[in-house]
Amino acid sequence: MSAPVGAAAVDPGAGAARRPGRGRWRAWTRPGVVASLLVLAVIGGWALAPGLFTGRDPIAGVPGEQLLPPGPAHPFGTDALGRDLFARVVHGTAVSLQAAAIALAIALVVGVGLGVLAGWFGGWFEAVVMRVVDVTLSVPGVLLSLLVIAAIGFGVVQVAVAVGVAGFASFARLARAEVLRVRTAPYVEAALLCGSGTGRILLRYVLPAVAAPLLALAALDFGLVVLAVSALSFLGYGQPPPAPEWGALVAAGRDHLATAWWLTTLPGLALTALVLATNRLSRLLDAEGRTR
């Protein structure tokens, strides 16, 4: 990546310069990480092109094939209407992921916007924003989401908005803290001494320094957002039937808990695998970001 230290033997301490070496990619070959990447690749495939993974119809049931246990014909079994559960899980992926992405985008954009402005401008604006953040953080997230849903109604987008609103506060807090840290950093003051203007300082020095930890937090939050969205779907506030969505699939399976274990277990397993994989990878990204 970088030139060897060779030429400049000015200081005896020159060897202290640290370079990220070939070990950089080692972490990506660990079994847990490889498995996580595979899980994400498969689930990503389900979301983008469900037709490639299953030929069966997720909405229309086949009479006479009700409540079949998992087998060669139906890898995840069938539900009470004779619909193939695997097809429903595969076709539900896109909705579940979209909702999570919308929620995260709302939290990120609103939170970072408010936080950066509060940190940079200070004064009454900062005071108001940070009080709002404090209050938001002092109400349990699920209740906040339920409050928003009660106000704006049901549906996948509504659920996503509710989860996003409940999540913006932690981004706002981190963004402000980061801006405050960077504002007085010696290299930002050095840029000021060099005559750089405010816009240039923000663009070239502050923004890159603030972005990394926020993206790391977003990655860490993704799993939580997926869980929150699916929990609200499970409670029945999301997609109306018969469209498939993972949380709603688990909820529907409750009626046959005693007779058809697969209806709850397998969609939940897919959900767990997704969250586990994103958590594993985001922790790796976070750790890499820290060592850089």
Next chain:
Amino acid sequence: MTAGAGVARYVAGRVGRTVLVVWAAFTVTFLVLRLLPGDPVALYLKGTNGYGEVTDADVAAARAALGFDRPWPAQYVTTLFDALRGDLGESIRTRQPVAEMIVGALPPTLQVGALGLLLSLLGGLALGVAANLASSPAARQLLRSLPALAISVPTFWLGLVLIQVFALQLRLVPSLGGSGFSSVILPAVTLAVPGAALVAQVLGKSLHDTLREPWAETVRATGAGTARLVLGRGLRNAAIPAVTVSGLLVGGMIGGAVVVETVFARPGMGRITQSAVAAQDLPVVQGVVVVAATVFALVTLAVDLLYPVLDPRIRSTGRLVPG
């Protein structure tokens, strides 16, 4: 001498903050529910009264009965003072006082919540300490990755899987509903798993960092063994982040109750919330959120008041970050 003043200032600040947060939660809830488009009363009446025609007069009468016809600042003042007296209004759907509904629903939720909290703390403590004391690296690695796994499991799914295994297959406990202690076990365990994982993660990391601080080497250099270092000094030093998280757990329990009570078909605060949201019964939703925010704020206050007991630096400066 300064220590007393520091503590007084600290306590006063925290109590003031708690009051402020509860008031703000009330206000935000009020604003969200009253100022958003849509008329909850009309919405509700039209939704339920599918057969007969709902006339504007019916809606107006219902609005007047609930006090929704007055301008919102007046409504705000009235509801605020009513809330201070313990009157949280009445349900649009059942016309039952909200405060009464909540008081009636608290005991079953508290049973599950208290047991869940206890299991979270004990499990988290045990796992967090074990992950640092285990002598083989493989065991440490396993103990460290367990919480990450547990946090990734959706609570509602975990509850259903537990029912299948322990109630339907092994028949150790009743599956749904039921009463008595045995019916509390599965819901409490379901509630406790993510909490325990969180405590274990935070305590484990905090302890790990603590044992690598320079003063820990000073202690090792006096001939203290690892067990003495961890139990005598380390846990106390590692406690603050874990205590903070334990406060957050209570928030998680309140939210988790909605899911767990739905999964296990138990009565309680969570069920009331779930059905109130489903029916858009706004006074009930508002009441539940305000009560939950108050409980959470009081727990946070208790945790804040615990810090000076744990850390003498906060006792003397009244500040959380020593400087």
Next chain:
Amino acid sequence: MSAPRVEEVPRAPAGDGGPGEPGLSVEGLEVTYAGVAGGSVALSGVGLRAAPGRITAVVGESGSGKSTLAHAVIGLLPGSGRITAGGVRLGGTELTGLDRRGWRRVRGARIGLVPQDPGVALDPLTPVGRQVADVLRIHERTGRREARDRAVEALAGVGLPDPAVRARQYPHELSGGMRQRVLIAIATVARPELVVADEPTSALDVTVARRILDLLRAVADAGTAVLLVTHDLGVVADRADDVVVLAGGRAVESGPAPTVLTAGSAPATRRLLTAAPALRPPERRDPAGDGGAPDTPGPIVRVRDLRVSFPDRGGGRTGTRRTAVDGVSFTVARGRTLGLVGESGSGKTTIARTLLGLQAPDSGSLDVDGHDPAGPDRAGLRRLHRRVQLVAQNPYSAMHPGFTVAEIVGEPLRNAGVRDRRERAETVASLLDGVALPAGTAARRASELSGGQRQRVAIARALAVGPDLLVCDEPVSALDVGVQAQILDLLVDLQRERGLSYLFITHDLGVVRHVSDDVAVLRGGRIVESGPTTRVLTDPRTPYTRELLDAVPGLRRLTPPLEEDHPWTSV
């Protein structure tokens, strides 16, 4: 200052040789850190003796293995470190190969450790008395009450005033010097045969450091063997009996302290000797100052009655303020250097930031080459920064690690209107040449450079706009000693070549002597003494300056000629 309880121990003879003799003997010690490529050897074939009643100093630059040696002796090698050959014997006991339980019986009871930074080396949540008493409870099955009493006794023994009161206090309630005394009490309370002190004074102010060294001397005089690890030959000069110089993991020179310090011949020893600023020969600078200053009217900096305060963080909204600079006046003459000397908290950095317009003063008049840094407008500040630039203390945080040197040094040029890439590159190249960096450095990222190289880049950046005044805020204190001297030489050369004026901020009188024409001594936000460097250093007129001077390690023993009252008369 004496340690009454410790003195009961009979003074051991300074023996020489023999396997069962008291004290520490290290022979052929090799320490390896396991790593990707078969491990790296941190120490090889190191041998030394630390006899009872004597201070044996282990001196070396960073990376020389001295810290590894200290940790090997007490059996606390970090991470993958292992002793792969040789032996460590203490009073006839072989320590290498002890199991965990065996080590626990040795540590604390037979070897005490005085760690580096007293600010972080004490458990913040346990009263200091208990931290001392715990040592006794581990090793002697002492009862709680007796341990407490003996801890108070030990605290009295290390010169802590009101030991019974202090014992109940927490570390944050004690000053840095007191904490280091507590740590010495922890190390000595169980009467060990050996005390290992790992850079015990590097985190302390000079005056405090001196008293801590006196205390270690007293510990040794009471019959304990003291192994003093340090990077500073100045520290060694005054207190050590024997010196071992480490370089590259080997002991390159050893012997009685006076011999090594005056006749040391190994290259590493020479480097350490010339590096410690206090030990360098008195300056080549002459008081008349032919520094190339043209006969320009008036000083470049004129500060009158400057006051700066900060809101007190504990005070909340009530608005109590902490005064950092309290009525300071000084001038910096053109082409000359004013050294601003003070310990931490004296307000010296605040003065620098005020001059650069980074900190608003409460009151006072400031004139920097015709500009007022306290003036509110942004354009005025930009004009000011063409004339005045900063060389900051920490070269690591003062530049974005991901930017290339060309970008960093080119930034001020770009902002000054040099838009043409090639023209910028040429200027950058000549600036780098001016600070003795090879031209290839321009393409490298800041993160790939060493501390000394980064500080050179910072100087090049500061010089890019052609300023007349450089504010140097502790420009060498974050660097290795060897590099310190190089950077100081560079600054002196640049001043001569370019006729620069310096405001040179430092805590180190040794550094001041090297670079300054005039000195102002700051204490608690006020100037307590000022004047030409030679006058202030030879004939200090306030007790505080005298104390600072006395505290500079090595000055007393090494500055020839040694005279009783006026060691500086010959300068």
